[in-house]
Amino acid sequence: MRTLTRITQLHQHVGESVWIGSWLNGKRSSGKIQFLQLRDGTGYIQGVVVKSEITESVWEAAKSLTQESSLYVKGTVREEPRSASGYELTVEDIEIIQVTQDYPITPKEHGVDYLMDRRHLWLRAPKQRAILVIRAEIIRAIQAFFDERGFTLVDPPILTPSSCEGTTNLFHTKYFDEDAYLTQSGQLYMEAAAMALGKVYSFGPTFRAEKSKTRRHLIEFWMIEPEMAFVDHEENLRVQEQFISYVVQSVVANCRAELETIGRDISKLESIQAPFPRITYDEAVRVLQEQGQEIAWGEDFGAPHETLIAQSYDRPVFITHYPASFKAFYMKPDPARPEVVLCADMIAPEGYGEIIGGSQRIDDPQLLAERFSEHELSTEAYQWYLDLRQYGTVPHSGFGLGLERTVAWICGLDHVRETIAFPRMLYRLYP
Ligand code: 4AD
Ligand code: MG
Numbered sequence: 512m513r514t515l516t517r518i519t520q521l522h523q524h525v526g527e528s529v530w531i532g533s534w535l536n537g538k539r540s541s542g543k544i545q546f547l548q549l550r551d552g553t554g555y556i557q558g559v560v561v562k563s564e565i566t567e568s569v570w571e572a573a574k575s576l577t578q579e580s581s582l583y584v585k586g587t588v589r590e591e592p593r594s595a596s597g598y599e600l601t602v603e604d605i606e607i608i609q610v611t612q613d614y615p616i617t618p619k620e621h622g623v624d625y626l627m628d629r630r631h632l633w634l635r636a637p638k639q640r641a642i643l644v645i646r647a648e649i650i651r652a653i654q655a656f657f658d659e660r661g662f663t664l665v666d667p668p669i670l671t672p673s674s675c676e677g678t679t680n681l682f683h684t685k686y687f688d689e690d691a692y693l694t695q696s697g698q699l700y701m702e703a704a705a706m707a708l709g710k711v712y713s714f715g716p717t718f719r720a721e722k723s724k725t726r727r728h729l730i731e732f733w734m735i736e737p738e739m740a741f742v743d744h745e746e747n748l749r750v751q752e753q754f755i756s757y758v759v760q761s762v763v764a765n766c767r768a769e770l771e772t773i774g775r776d777i778s779k780l781e782s783i784q785a786p787f788p789r790i791t792y793d794e795a796v797r798v799l800q801e802q803g804q805e806i807a808w809g810e811d812f813g814a815p816h817e818t819l820i821a822q823s824y825d826r827p828v829f830i831t832h833y834p835a836s837f838k839a840f841y842m843k844p845d846p847a848r849p850e851v852v853l854c855a856d857m858i859a860p861e862g863y864g865e866i867i868g869g870s871q872r873i874d875d876p877q878l879l880a881e882r883f884s885e886h887e888l889s890t891e892a893y894q895w896y897l898d899l900r901q902y903g904t905v906p907h908s909g910f911g912l913g914l915e916r917t918v919a920w921i922c923g924l925d926h927v928r929e930t931i932a933f934p935r936m937l938y939r940l941y942p
Contacts, residue, residue, distance in 0.1 A: 513583070544560065547560060558599075630932075669715070673692070697734070705740045713735070714734075714735050750910075779825070817864045820858060842870040844873075
């Protein structure tokens with residue numbers, strides 16, 4: 512193959528003649544000049560084809576190009592302040608790879624179902640590409656944050672014999688002769704890992720067979736789960752606010768062009784700086800009641816409640832100390848008030864809802880045993896977890912960040928379906 516230059520590298524070749532590999536995004540023509548909108552995945556550039564400067568066959572090749580045709584283009588790189596990239600290619604030669612017929616996604620508006628059925632092609636749209644670039648930057652920043660702070664990456668299993676977050680939304684499968692479930696959360700395993708390595712985090716796919724068709728729910732989503740030995744509820748919250756500020760500011764610093772492509776209001780992201788406000792569940796219930804919401808102490812919040820609470824803040828808010836009655840079995844009760852637990856949900860601003868759920872964990876073996884019987888959990892299936900409280904139990908805390916909700920918020924998207932290349936949603940397993 513000939514040596515190609517990537518579009519993002521063209522600025523290093525001003526005045527030189529180079530070959531690029533590309534697809535045609537679009538084309539304009541004004542008599543003796545054709546303007547080719549070219550993309551190669553790394554960027555976009557306009558190719559200018561001037562009839563008087565090239566052979567007849569190159570001119571005809573340019574004329575035959577349709578949307579998403581693939582081609583090699585040879586041209587001289589010129590600075591062009593009027594173009595978005597700052598550069599332009601004066602075309603000298605064209606070698607067509609394929610002239611595409613009837614590309615199904617045209618510049619006109621298509622419905623979301625239509626686009627979702629063609630997600631494998633829709634990914635090529637500038638906005639979709641920008642979202643995936645931002646997602647990758649978010650992942651890089653997440654790993655950098657924990658790696659720089661002495662956390663060790665540990666991978667919990669995907670196939671598990673028991674549940675972590677309740678039994679109602681488990682994906683069941685056979686594991687030879689045994690029953691198995693796709694993991695809902697690696698947390699319990701991360702607690703074991705924290706007892707071995709001190710500070711750990713996991714980063715992997717999790718699965719919930721939730722029959723909820725909302726803009727915040729995926730069936731398969733990626734979760735980041737840090738777990739820290741000798742860390743209490745307070746310190747857990749401090750890590751979370753530092754973490755989220757770091758990730759958002761990394762995106763602001765490194766993805767400005769992509770944020771502009773998707774039309775995100777960057778000033779809203781710039782204000783995401785620790786510390787974050789905190790409000791207890793009790794206060795939140797009072798605020799909601801004052802706003803006329805029908806909610807009583809002891810009831811869980813729904814998405815509209817979270818949105819109402821978040822409206823008062825320009826950065827994420829922690830709702831802390833929820834009633835033990837509807838929270839997970841492993842959360843540590845507040846010693847001063849055992850009917851609430853040392854937990855927090857982090858609610859993103861602008862109506863994006865809960866992005867983090869976390870808590871201090873029960874470290875007392877006896878209390879954990881009581882919770883097991885209240886929740887009718889099999890001590891056999893979880894014996895290994897109970898062992899952790901038998902052999903050198905220590906105070907510890909952790910949390911789980913949902914990647915797709917975080918991407919939706921940072922990108923300002925209406926729906927999580929655009930935050931991952933191939934979303935798994937209720938009734939959608941294709942493509
Ligand atoms: O609040 P959740 O259920 O917490 C846990 O799973 C804990 N075991 C985490 C831990 O402490 N290690 O889920 C954590 C986060 C939520 O805040 C949300 O961002 C995301 O995971 N999440 C989902 N994201 C997309 N689709 C779904 N169906 C989700 N369910 C949870
Ligand atoms: Mg939660």
